[in-house]
Amino acid sequence: MTILADTVADVAITKKTDSNKSTVIETSGLCREFGKGDTLVKALSDANITIERGEFTAIIGPSGSGKSTLLQLIGGLDTPSSGDVFLDNKNISHMSGTELSDFRRDHIGFIFQAYNLIPVLSARENIEYIMLLQGISAPERKKRVDMLMHAVGLDGLGERRPTELSGGQQQRVAVARAMVSKPSIILADEPTANLDSKTGADLLDMMKDLNEKQNMTFVFSTHDPKIMERAKRIIRLVDGCVVDDERRD
Amino acid sequence: MMNNQTLLTITNKQNTHRNNTGLVSRLAKRSIFRNTRRTLLTVLLISCSLTAILFTDAFVRGMVNTMVKISTQTFLGEGQIHQKGFREANDIDLYIKDTPRLYQQLDTVSEIQAYAPRVLAGAMTSSSENVASAIIYGVDANKEASVSKLKLAMTQGDYLSGVDGEIILGEQLADLLEISLGDRLVVTVSEAHGGDLSQALFRVSGLFSFNERTMDIGMAFINLSQGQTLLNITGVHEIALRLQELNQADDKTLAFWTVLNTEQLETLSWQELVPQLSSMLAMTEYSTLIVSVIMYLLVCLGLINTMFMSIFERQTEFGILLAIGTRSKQLFYQIMLEGLFIGLLSVVLGLLLALVLCYWGSIVGIDYSELEMSGLTLNEPIYLVLDVSSFALMGLATLAITLISCIYPALHAARLQPSSAMRKTL
Numbered sequence: 001m002t003i004l005a006d007t008v009a010d011v012a013i014t015k016k017t018d019s020n021k022s023t024v025i026e027t028s029g030l031c032r033e034f035g036k037g038d039t040l041v042k043a044l045s046d047a048n049i050t051i052e053r054g055e056f057t058a059i060i061g062p063s064g065s066g067k068s069t070l071l072q073l074i075g076g077l078d079t080p081s082s083g084d085v086f087l088d089n090k091n092i093s094h095m096s097g098t099e100l101s102d103f104r105r106d107h108i109g110f111i112f113q114a115y116n117l118i119p120v121l122s123a124r125e126n127i128e129y130i131m132l133l134q135g136i137s138a139p140e141r142k143k144r145v146d147m148l149m150h151a152v153g154l155d156g157l158g159e160r161r162p163t164e165l166s167g168g169q170q171q172r173v174a175v176a177r178a179m180v181s182k183p184s185i186i187l188a189d190e191p192t193a194n195l196d197s198k199t200g201a202d203l204l205d206m207m208k209d210l211n212e213k214q215n216m217t218f219v220f221s222t223h224d225p226k227i228m229e230r231a232k233r234i235i236r237l238v239d240g241c242v243v244d245d246e247r248r249d
Numbered sequence: 250m251m252n253n254q255t256l257l258t259i260t261n262k263q264n265t266h267r268n269n270t271g272l273v274s275r276l277a278k279r280s281i282f283r284n285t286r287r288t289l290l291t292v293l294l295i296s297c298s299l300t301a302i303l304f305t306d307a308f309v310r311g312m313v314n315t316m317v318k319i320s321t322q323t324f325l326g327e328g329q330i331h332q333k334g335f336r337e338a339n340d341i342d343l344y345i346k347d348t349p350r351l352y353q354q355l356d357t358v359s360e361i362q363a364y365a366p367r368v369l370a371g372a373m374t375s376s377s378e379n380v381a382s383a384i385i386y387g388v389d390a391n392k393e394a395s396v397s398k399l400k401l402a403m404t405q406g407d408y409l410s411g412v413d414g415e416i417i418l419g420e421q422l423a424d425l426l427e428i429s430l431g432d433r434l435v436v437t438v439s440e441a442h443g444g445d446l447s448q449a450l451f452r453v454s455g456l457f458s459f460n461e462r463t464m465d466i467g468m469a470f471i472n473l474s475q476g477q478t479l480l481n482i483t484g485v486h487e488i489a490l491r492l493q494e495l496n497q498a499d500d501k502t503l504a505f506w507t508v509l510n511t512e513q514l515e516t517l518s519w520q521e522l523v524p525q526l527s528s529m530l531a532m533t534e535y536s537t538l539i540v541s542v543i544m545y546l547l548v549c550l551g552l553i554n555t556m557f558m559s560i561f562e563r564q565t566e567f568g569i570l571l572a573i574g575t576r577s578k579q580l581f582y583q584i585m586l587e588g589l590f591i592g593l594l595s596v597v598l599g600l601l602l603a604l605v606l607c608y609w610g611s612i613v614g615i616d617y618s619e620l621e622m623s624g625l626t627l628n629e630p631i632y633l634v635l636d637v638s639s640f641a642l643m644g645l646a647t648l649a650i651t652l653i654s655c656i657y658p659a660l661h662a663a664r665l666q667p668s669s670a671m672r673k674t675l
Binding site for chain 2: 079104134
């Protein structure tokens, strides 16, 4: 797994920061409500979280506790009912649709539970997609994709469509896709939920390696004990409220 | 001078635009063949609608042509000359007197291919068995043959030869009078200049059938000279005109229309002679419009349904695309492009189908024998008329309708919120 970390050393974010411990995610009074009147559901209440660059954080809690909602709000995939989300010191809660799209493209990598690759694109094209949106030149795209395909152990499988890959291989493609745009934050929603334990563990080792060597920030929403074991910080949610925030330095 | 940073920004923007166009196009092309059966069914729906519209258009054009041809070539002519007032009053005293000078004039008009002088009057025809009313026409046998289909409509006996005493009758009139070839018939008319009754004995020399009841039961033909004698006139009541081109009847800017409309003479085109047919044909042309509207409505609904099904199926995928940085407008363009590809496929297929079908119809024709429309019997097949401009126009209209139908689904996709589109996942 060191290969990936070394590879991403070329590809990864090389943003100059004053300190390795600068704040990368900050939420302030973050609330998300669904429905109205009698059917009102408070999915997240007054969440105030600060995550610093390079943290490997797991958000845990029972089903319906608001983990995914929090991750969606941090990733700019949903709009908060109240409160603000700051990523890299930018308030994304008030960005326009296009600004938010561009911000997600350039700053956030997503890894989803169900792999969620684009079925009509090959593995290579899935990884390349974000770079096409970014306007990166063809030689540079090829270089990065080749490196990442090699790093995630998918050499020779680039032309396969997602349906021709196993779950573990698909998730590796998803990880490569999340890395390729050089994001400052990677948000992963139960990335190992659909994988067997060995594949899941390998994947986690790969991400942990990236975190440690490249100081990449990872935020997981999970039930998986393996992630919790590896996490440097565990935020526990119950009924939409942050009830515990444990750091393991 | 532009510095390196500016140049880099411009290059990046150009790259982004080129990449995005290629990307959207690639996704759209592949997406429409993701569910091949549904795409093919949609393409078939649109192309069959286009084919139906073009077939209807070609059929209507063919029907109009056939009806005009039947109407004008059977007996009416593309135009007629009368003494002013004759048509309104149906007065046999109002006849064209200076015929030699008029014939001379008609011979010089290049647009007139042929003309046929006629005298006509309501008559009582009596056989030994029965009596019937009919319109008796006195015609110049040779000239009539070059304008109307009288000679071609002969079913029994001989056509007029110019000898006095000959009469040809419609088959149904002969049946009514219970006479056949060679039988004698007395025709009684009211003479011009006073209205005295005039009678003459004829022997049936031939029977005709135009396949049109009103003509076959109500018309009889004798030679022009005997008709003039019977009616006690020296001129003619009517001169039917056969023009070089059918559309010359519409073109009132042609000089002969002015020349032949004088203080004494009234020259009218077939549209003016039978305005009810002209109006009916104009209305018939609306049928293409009605069919088009219905078909395009079906196309719109079908396509909107298909695109929505496709979008709902791919909702999660769109959520992912939006989540990883695809702009809403790129999703909009992708759906529109999918619509464009479906539209292009449909138009090509629809035009090809229509071409084959209409070409076949233009060669073989569609037989509506004996069908009567607005008093006109369709006694010859309808040959479909292919019109290139219709093909081009309907093809473009179909493409436009397809794109318009895609706007709503495309807007729906573009307005998706990533979190709700992805539902269960992040």
